[in-house]
Amino acid sequence: MSDEKIKVRVTESGQTIEVVVLNKRADRIEIVIGEGVHSVRCELTPTRNALAYVGNAMGREIVYERTRADLKADIDRVNPTLRKSTRVLGLPQCAEKRHLTRLQGSLQGKSGPC
Numbered sequence: 001m002s003d004e005k006i007k008v009r010v011t012e013s014g015q016t017i018e019v020v021v022l023n024k025r026a027d028r029i030e031i032v033i034g035e036g037v038h039s040v041r042c043e044l045t046p047t048r049n050a051l052a053y054v055g056n057a058m059g060r061e062i063v064y065e066r067t068r069a070d071l072k073a074d075i076d077r078v079n080p081t082l083r084k085s086t087r088v089l090g091l092p093q094c095a096e097k098r099h100l101t102r103l104q105g106s107l108q109g110k111s112g113p114c
Contacts, residue, residue: 006031008044011061026072029064033057 004021008031022030022041029044042062044053050068054061066074 006064008062008064011063024071024075026068026075029053029055029071031055033062 019031033040042055042057044055046068053064
């Protein structure tokens with residue numbers, strides 16, 4: 001299995017470096033800078049305007065210049081089954097069905113057993 005790598009920019013020097021991605025989600029990217037005993041973990045979070053991801057590693061600011069929408073599209077393209085989840089509320093399947101049945105009943109003016 002090959003590791004996913006992305007290029008990030010160190011703000012202070014303008015240098016771009018290639019880092020290994022541990023976990024990539026729309027709200028956070030976890031990366032590792034370096035290799036072996038000298039590696040440093042870093043968490044990149046979206047900026048307020050969602051145009052880039054920013055983090056700190058050993059006092060240096062690191063920027064991944066991709067928008068949140070671009071990253072979400074990349075994640076959906078790599079694994080389209082993640083976006084087609086059957087879970088609505090994070091409840092177990094049977095509890096989810098009961099909740100939806102009660103919700104539909106309350107919308108129609110019927111009260112459920114609970």
